[in-house]
Amino acid sequence: MLKSETNQFTKVKFKLKENTMATPGIDNASMNNLIAANSPDQASSGQKKTWYEAMAAALGSSLDAQASKIESLSQAAVGNDTPSSLLAVTTASQKFSFMATSASTAVNSAGEGNKTLARKE
Numbered sequence: 794m795l796k797s798e799t800n801q802f803t804k805v806k807f808k809l810k811e812n813t814m815a816t817p818g819i820d821n822a823s824m825n826n827l828i829a830a831n832s833p834d835q836a837s838s839g840q841k842k843t844w845y846e847a848m849a850a851a852l853g854s855s856l857d858a859q860a861s862k863i864e865s866l867s868q869a870a871v872g873n874d875t876p877s878s879l880l881a882v883t884t885a886s887q888k889f890s891f892m893a894t895s896a897s898t899a900v901n902s903a904g905e906g907n908k909t910l911a912r913k914e
Contacts, residue, residue, distance in 0.1 A: 845903055852896035859889045 842850070863885045870878040 845900075845907065848903065849900055852899060856889065856892055856896060859885065859892055863889055 863882065866878075866882045866885050870882050
């Protein structure tokens with residue numbers, strides 16, 4: 794692994810710890826744990842991941858967890874067509890939408906930053 798990749802990964806992890814505006818549904822501790830689990834040093838396939846791939850994997854894991862929650866709420870609402878059960882599904886779906894938008898924005902912003910950095914070097 795390149796030293797610059799390690800430094801970038803550390804900077805991203807540090808910024809997540811210091812960030813006061815959390816992504817909806819994704820707390821900083823969970824995100825840091827997911828990124829650490831997917832860090833370049835922890836790649837299970839034998840191929841090392843970049844910090845960018847680790848961030849995307851962590852965001853994807855958070856989205857998977859929210860999708861599972863929606864699925865379980867939906868199954869519980871079958872045959873129980875009460876406003877509260879339907880509202881719970883709608884709320885979880887809306888939260889997923891917010892999370893997906895935030896994840897997309899984070900990945901796109903980091904990608905654009907990398908592109909700009911590559912142009913300057």
